[in-house]
Amino acid sequence: MRPIAGVDITLVSPVRFAPYSGMLPGLIAGHYKHHECHIDLERLARFAGARFLRTLSHDVDPARREVVLAEGPTIRYDILSIDVGSTSAMAGIPGAAENAIAVRPVETLLQAWNALIERAGANGLGMLAVVGGGAAGVELLLAMQYRLAQLFERSTVRFVLVTDTDRLLIGHDPKVHSVFKRILSERQIELHFVSRIARVEPNVVVMANGQRIAADAIVWATGAGASPRLSETGLALDTAGFIAVNEHLQSISSPAVFAAGDCATIGGYAYPKSGVYAVRQGPPLAANLRRSLAGVPLIAYRPQHRALALISTGDKYAVASCGPLVFESAWVWRWKDYIDRRFMAKYNVPG
Ligand SMILES: Cc1cc2nc3c(=O)[nH]c(=O)nc-3n(C[C@H](O)[C@H](O)[C@H](O)COP(=O)(O)OP(=O)(O)OC[C@H]3O[C@@H](n4cnc5c(N)ncnc54)[C@H](O)[C@@H]3O)c2cc1C
Known part of the structure; x- marks a missing residue:
């Protein structure tokens, strides 16, 4: 939304409509329609003046600063931000x-x-x-x-x-x-x-x-398990196979590569792979992508000590959990519904 002169941005995603997992149980339960809990990435990219490529990034070569796509030409980058999430942890269980x-x-x-x-x-x-x-x-x-x-x-x-x-x-x-x-x-x-x-x-x-x-x-x-593809990138990983980053959300092995959300692990901090943390990493990630291009010092992201979780029970009822505070009611569901809809409205940009 604040383009930088001379900088081209490309967003690569295998899907046009990115799901918001916080509303996924509500979609399964029938409380939401598909469009209410999916972000139209193509439209968002157009709105932000970015190029959208609907394909999978297949591999990354940090030495050559290239992203190899499943379909289409290889992309060269000055700065790369990897935010590919996690996979279902199935490895090691036969069948x-x-x-x-x-x-x-x-x-x-x-x-x-x-x-x-x-x-x-x-x-x-x-x-x-x-x-x-x-x-x-x-x-x-x-x-x-x-x-x-x-x-x-x-x-x-x-x-x-x-x-x-x-x-x-x-x-x-x-x-x-x-x-x-x-x-x-x-x-x-x-x-x-x-x-x-x-x-x-x-x-x-x-x-x-x-x-x-x-x-x-x-x-x-x-x-959350790490995508096996990450191990082919040559980037430094943590013991579970996620991209190892510092508190600037910058790869510890390749300074031109940033990573955030489920696919990254910040050394020295223990926090769950959850959307609450992924979302909070957005603003410092954006700031650091800009700062890195401008060659000015990066800012630190520090995960919060505890996060509020609103866990639904299918029937428009939910349980709130924040440290030792735990309470449940239909009102908690309405609160969750309000927060989730407000979050999604931010990405519902004009076509
Ligand atoms: C059922 C369910 C319910 C959840 N509910 C909650 C909740 O209520 N609150 C909460 O805090 N957390 C919740 N989580 C966890 C939350 O979904 C994740 O922590 C969060 O989505 C992580 O955000 P992310 O941006 O890192 O990854 P994602 O949201 O997974 O986004 C990653 C994106 O990268 C794309 N991608 C993947 N591979 C590639 C590739 N090779 N090339 C290009 N693009 C790629 C994917 O298509 C996807 O759009 C839930 C998870 C599940 C499964």
């Missing part, structure tokens, strides 16, 4: 990638969800399994259950949630676990704690203790 529905990329999740709705309408569904007891797994499960009950009055689909932890929503106050355990029990959801998954077969989750859970579909929501 997971082939037999489970990953929550990322979101487009694939939404396609799979629409196909499941069709199947539910045609033949009915017996059991849906969700793997992962974090916010994404719990919210998606409750949203799916709500939507199926709304669409099909006689829906008898059962849900099971499997997690390798001994409680739900690790990283939040234990009261959040108690609240969600109660809500999931009230909704007759079968819960398996401390259950490590050994492998996934077609329509079967096989636990390390040999127990098998048959399901019509298996949704994989075990957290």
Whole structure:
């Protein structure tokens, strides 16, 4: 929105419509339409005077300062900002990638969800399994259950949630676990704690203790993994494979490369891979891209100590969690809805 004379900006994305994950459970539950929770990147780029290329960046060569695209010519850059997010952490679990529905990329999740709705309408569904007891797994499960009950009055689909932890929503106050355990029990959801998954077969989750859970579909929501592509870039990575950056959000190995959000890890700080942190990195990232071009000192980003999480329960009800403060009500959902819509309105630029 504040172009710099002589600077050309290119935005590369494999999708034109970028999903806002905060509203994704609400989309699955049927509370939002697709356009309400997606940002039109092509339109946004046009508005900002940037070039938009709808393709995947395939590789980065920091030595030659080039980005290789899946389709189209290689792009040379003076400054590169990598913000490619994370993938569903499936590595190391045989059969997971082939037999489970990953929550990322979101487009694939939404396609799979629409196909499941069709199947539910045609033949009915017996059991849906969700793997992962974090916010994404719990919210998606409750949203799916709500939507199926709304669409099909006689829906008898059962849900099971499997997690390798001994409680739900690790990283939040234990009261959040108690609240969600109660809500999931009230909704007759079968819960398996401390259950490590050994492998996934077609329509079967096989636990390390040999127990098998048959399901019509298996949704994989075990957290953020690093894209394997990052390891091919030659950029310095952390032990989990994310781009290692300093507090200026600048690669520790290539000063012309910046990275933010889920795909980057800032040395010396421990914070979750979540949208709250990714969004807060936007302003210092933008400032540092400008500063780097102008050759002036960069500013530091310091993650906040704690973040407010508003976790929905499918039925226009939500739980607020901020450190030791935990409360739940339909009012919390309306608060979340207000914040999310206000966030999206910022990107809803004139066409
Ligand atoms: C179901 C679900 C619900 C969530 N709810 C919340 C929530 O309520 N609050 C919260 O704080 N966090 C939430 N999160 C986490 C949140 O989604 C992430 O932390 C956040 O999206 C990270 O932002 P990002 O910009 O780093 O990555 P993303 O939002 O994932 O964006 C990355 C973008 O890069 C693009 N891309 C990927 N690879 C390439 C490539 N090779 N070339 C070009 N482009 C590429 C992708 O298409 C995508 O548009 C949720 C996650 C899930 C899965």
